[in-house]
Amino acid sequence: MKIDSPIPTLKGWLDTQSDDQLSIILKNRPDTVLPLPPNLGSLAARLQLRASVVRAVLKLNALELAVLEAAAKIGAELHPVAAPEVVEHVQNAFGEQTPSSQDCLNAISTLKNYALLYGDEQLMIAQETMSALPVHWTLLPELNDHGLSEEHVRESVDKLSERHRKLLGTLAASGGFGLTRDAAIDADPTRPIPQLLAAGLLARVDEQTVRLPALVRRVIEGREQLPAQVRPIPYSADPGADDTGIAAGLEVVRHMRLLIDALSHLPAPTLKVGALGVRVISRLSKELDLNEHDVARLCGLGVASGLLRRGVPDPLPTDDEGGDYIAPTPIADDWMEADLAAQLGTLMAGWWKQNFASWRVGEADEKDKPIHVLSKSSIIESLPDTRAKILSSLTRVSPDELHADLAFHYPLAASRMNPDTIAHVLEEASWIGAFAQGVTTAGQALVAGDDPAEVITAPAPVENFIVQGDFTIMVPGPLTPAMQKTMDSIAFLESSGLASVYRLSEKSIRHALDLGLTTPEILEFLSTHSLTELPQSVGYLLSDIARKHGTLRGGPALSYIRSDDPALLHSAVEAGVDVALRQIAPTVAIAQAPLLQVITVLRKAGFQPVAEDGEGASLNVAPAPARIPAAAPTPKPTVLDEGRVQAAVKAIKRENSAAQGTVSEQPTLAVLQAAVRGQKTVTLGFVDKQGIAVHRVVKPLTVNAGQVDAVDETTGAVHRFMLHRITEVIVDN
Structure with a gap:
């Protein structure tokens, strides 16, 4: 499909870039490299795929996003714009926070390095970039079409009648545009639409169309203006107290050892959904002398670290009912024998990647049912990324400045972070020893992607007390x-x-x-x-x-119980009915059950028997610890190192030189979507139902579901065009 416009393309710009610049782009956008694109045209297409662009914009800081937004506002989606224009627009938008010209130019350079902006003196925004941002996303301060402030708009909206508010709500829910006869200049001023136009809460597009300004829409929808933190926060982080962090972490190590021992002797049965029920957590809480929240934390940490796993243990519990259990894996045995630094390092690495949110346990899920430990409802897939961003910010600033630092370095992710989640992540970081007054050395290793065990200096174990x-x-x-x-x-x-x-x-x-x-x-x-x-x-x-203790003695003769106290033995026989305990002498009784089972029954009845061998020495008759096979290790993702990047650049350029064809052109959909955002007039070339080629000057209103709704500039009527019938788009400058 041809677009009759001399608009530069991303592929054409890539063709002029040096190997070093292409290497930078590929390192910033590694998802576009594997498998290797055959030529620059294919690379350009991948760089403009929505999924790839979303990954790229998530890496931008607030100033880079503000520069991108400013470029879009002055039309860089549709035609080239000069860099000084973009810088001026950004600087005019902010007061005390105004970034310097050099900072803005650096942001432009970064956007080029991500191939989201392209061009040299004249800049354009790559396709799908603005569409990849959240709906109604904006960092630049908003004014409505009448120049009213947010405070004034809120006051005006609060004074509206229910009928007027409902009308604005309908427009907000339907895309922001509406058709009405009351949009004309000479319409009855007592009607709602003219009144809202006069108040500046609606904008007139033409005689039959009105538009809801972005600021009014945000107020109607109850969305807060994002804090525009376009300048970095000065460094204010305190050094971490490593001794305090290690002490906290070693306490978690001790609790994990107790949990592994408990689950080795009695694996925890899971519910049908694979979660741990309330009774199991209550039992472990009493056995470990911990509150249930910490038990939930430990269970999630054990699973994430590979020390625990859901499955069928060997040996099975005596009361097995055929379900799954949470039990230790063979990795737990090696972990129990490791030194303290390695044990804590393993737990920290597991915590760093786990997506189990223990604080959600007990809350109501979407079906208003309580969330159980290790259930799907307790999982937050974005939690590892959120944790990494929070700890990374804390390496730069104090907790008091955390939100502002997140808003600058990770504005898109920060806008979706729940304040409660941030608080709980900080609490867990202190619990595991990654944060203590500041990010500890082990926490910094996690942020850097290193093994925390290599930097943990745990105190040497003592052998005296x-x-x-x-x-x-x-x-x-x-x-x-x-x-x-x-x-x-x-x-x-x-x-x-x-x-x-x-x-x-x-x-x-x-x-x-x-x-x-x-x-x-x-x-x-x-x-x-x-x-x-x-x-x-x-x-x-x-x-x-x-x-x-031990006045009752048991042996493995399938099996016997003896005692020097005949009265005590008689009482034990009465309590051992379930194991067919029968007295054969004043001081000896036998049972038709294994010794462990007999001893367990008697201990439950309040007696204190111990096991002995044929010579009277004490026996340890505890069963072998239950184990579930460890999960297969997850394959590490392919790392795009410098050598692979350079090889990719050479291969792409070599294939591109040999390829035949013309430069890819702006697709119709991208141009029309940009025209809607920029409220631009375009000339559409299309084929009507009779197969006749027609041109019409229109202002696109909406583009969705393969259809384009646009206002005819000559008649003021709204027409609907099928996207597949459009042959060309000419953007009016």
């Missing part, structure tokens, strides 16, 4: 993984941090004995690692509990 007479244990630093596991078994944490405090109690020691530890083993652990002599009160506590 102080056991005190009040049953508290003072630990001056992080313990080794093996010691930490033992400590978590015998004592409960009272105070966390790089230095922590644990407390021994009857309940904690019973827990250790249930796990298979013996009183001598506990005493040896405490005596060996205590920097001071073990207080007598601790020894008395252990001895007292040991006398009560």
Whole structure:
């Protein structure tokens, strides 16, 4: 289709660019390179695809978008404009924030590097660029056609009657244009349309058409004017407190170890939708002594880090009902044995890419049902990108300046960020140790795309602690993984941090004995690692509990229970009906069930049996930890390095030199859409229903669904043209 206009094209401009300039464009627009375009015409077409343009404009800062908007306002979509005109338009639009001429020229250069603007002295906007922006997007300050301010427009709209407001609302919902007989200059001034025209809330297009100004439309729709932050925010970021960040992160590491242990012994059954139900989260909350929100965070973090996964574990739980579970993967075993820096680095990397929004758990979804942990409704696909932009801003500015910095560097993304989401991301960054007064060294590694484990300097594990007479244990630093596991078994944490405090109690020691530890083993652990002599009160506590614990003895003879106390054994037999426990001697009973099952039943009944081997030594009869196979690693995306870029440029130019053909021309659709935005008059060449070629001077109003509605400049009538019948478009300058 021919467009009768000497308008420069993007392909023609690319043809004149140096290899270095083409390399810059390809690096900025890598999605247009793979697979390799055969020539510059194909490259130009890819650079103007809507999906590619959307990716490009999302990378622009506010000044670059403002320059683009200014160029469009003075007609750069339809005809070339001079760079000084664009700069002048931008500078006239802003007051105290007026950017310098050099900043504006730098923005123009950046837009050329993204191939969104092209040309040398005369500039044009590449097709689809303005269409790729959100509907009604604007950064330049708005005035309506009568020069009224936003405050005045809001006051005028507030004073309108319901009938007038409804009319403006209808126009806003239908595209902003309307046909009416009351648009004529001599129309009855008591009618709504003439009244709105006189008030400056409508603009007259012609005798039969009115237009809703953008400012009035925004006020009617209740949209706020975006903050036009077109100058960068001065640097104000404080250095991160690495010690505080590491302490917070290591606490998350400790909780993750506890979660992995809990799910190893009893995998969490999922709901039909793959989420974790309220009862499961409540059970884990009690078992880990954490609030349910932190449990939700840990579950999402574990899945994102590859330590946990949904599937069928091996071995299956004894009460398996055939559904899926959340359980550790074999990666968790390696993680549990790794050093603290590697453990924290793994969790930070998982947090950086996870899209699970734990704060949404418990809220109502679209169907007014509560959102569960790991459900689809708890997923925000854009969360990793939002997290990266927020932390990147915090490397430059303080939290007080965060919103302004986001508005400058990422205006399109910032306009869609929920303030609550920003607050929750900051809270999580502090929780994981990526932010503490400022972005920590590990957080900066995440922003830079590096492995945080390589920069984390976790304190060296300690092997000694102080056991005190009040049953508290003072630990001056992080313990080794093996010691930490033992400590978590015998004592409960009272105070966390790089230095922590644990407390021994009857309940904690019973827990250790249930796990298979013996009183001598506990005493040896405490005596060996205590920097001071073990207080007598601790020894008395252990001895007292040991006398009560293990008076029932069980063996694997499928299976038996023995006790030196016949009355106690008799009570145990009465409680062991479910496992067919039968007394065969005053001090011995047998059961037709595995020993683990017998011991579990008796413990639930309030007894405290332990397992023993044939010689009376204690046995650890805990089942093997449940595991779900790890997911296959995600293939890394192809990186467009400098060598590949240069090779691509040479190949494109070589093929372009050999190709035959003419320069691609402006497509009809793009020209008409630009004419609508710029309110330009065009001459349409089209074929009517009888096949006769016709030309008509019109002002396009709307372009959609393959149709063009336009006002005939000579008659004032509105005509509809089918896009496929249009043969040429001539833009009136």
